[in-house]
Amino acid sequence: MLRIGFVGAGNIAQALAKGFIAAGLTKGEAIIASDPHPESLKKFEKLGAQTLNSNIAVMNQSEVVFLAVKPNIVPLVLSDIKSFVRRDKHLILSAAMGVTLTSIEQMLPPRTKVMRIMPNTPVIVRNGVCVYVCGSAVKEEDEIITRRLLESVGTCDRVPESIMDAVTALSGSGPAYVYTVIEALADGAVRMGIQRDMAYRLATQTVLGAARMVQETKLHPGQLKDKVTSSAGTTAEGLYHIEKHGVRAALIGAIEAATLKSQEINKKFA
CATH class of the missing domain: 1.10.3730.10 (ProC C-terminal domain-like)
Structure with a gap:
């Protein structure tokens, strides 16, 4: 069972977590989420997930980490977790709109496994549209894990990063x-x-x-x-x-x- 972490516990994070649980890929107790807003954490707690205010604890207790924060918060979050990222352990999936893989990779240790994803909120009823882009250090097994997760909550396609803005406009919005x-x-x-x-x-x-x-x-x-x-x-x-x-x-x-x-x-x- 995958140990899944969410840095950011807003709507899209909640939708993904509920979808993964409904699909039987994980259980609530294998999910951990961090967020500064208590109301968002309460919704994760109803799923049986562990919640806290520490992004670092999420890194320490997770293998797959979803970065589900607003674009302007990304630099602050990456600066917070940078020293705790382990290349042999962590796969980071960023759902931050408009933040490129290059930008994320530059803010993390070299060869960190990073993927950019764009799910939409119907993943909560397992009818979402999901796309992903592979980072420079991603291996085949990382892509398999990502597809397994995203396909459990809807359709899933690998796309070139050049069309991510249009995908955001179409399926995201x-x-x-x-x-x-x-x-x-x-x-x-x-x-x-x-x-x-x-x-x-x-x-x-x-x-x-x-x-x-x-x-x-x-x-x-x-x-x-x-x-x-x-x-x-x-x-x-x-x-x-x-x-x-x-x-x-x-x-x-x-x-x-x-x-x-x-x-x-x-x-x-x-």
Whole structure:
């Protein structure tokens, strides 16, 4: 059983920990987390995990260490743990947005095994999207461990670091866009007379079902859209309204804006 540590116990750390436990890869008592915020630690304690305020204790008691802190905190955390990193023991997985592998490796002892990961919050229900980039000292067995962990909570792909900002914008931020779409669909249904609880239920299942259709049929989304759209029908009218009001352009723009923001953060640590 892997001993897993979390430096930072916020939302993404909690989601990963819950996912790993649900997948049977570890147990709560094999997890240790550090964070300065008591409310975050309480959520880890409910999982049966050990919690404390010491990043150093996390290093001493863990083999795989998730760095799950805000980008601006990364230098402080790495300075704190640097002297306690053991190259023969530790695999460090950084989920810090916009902080490059080169930057992290430069702040740690030479040949430290570091990987950069980008999971999204649906890992908590084991339907997340995860990608990773291997650092210069990572070996095949380290990659196998990382894939085993991330695949237990969703899909997992190795990607070049050059697209990490775009991945952050798409799958990292993407759930928020989808939640907004579900909320808007439900609001529209309520406006047309459907009760609120049913509107959310129908909108949620519609999005889930449509996504599964794309995933399982392997058809282009445009093909599936055309199969639903009858001549002069309700779907055609709704699609016309969507195009008229630039919904597609807004979503495309959201990916661009979020990518540029990630790149901006990236430059601060270059």
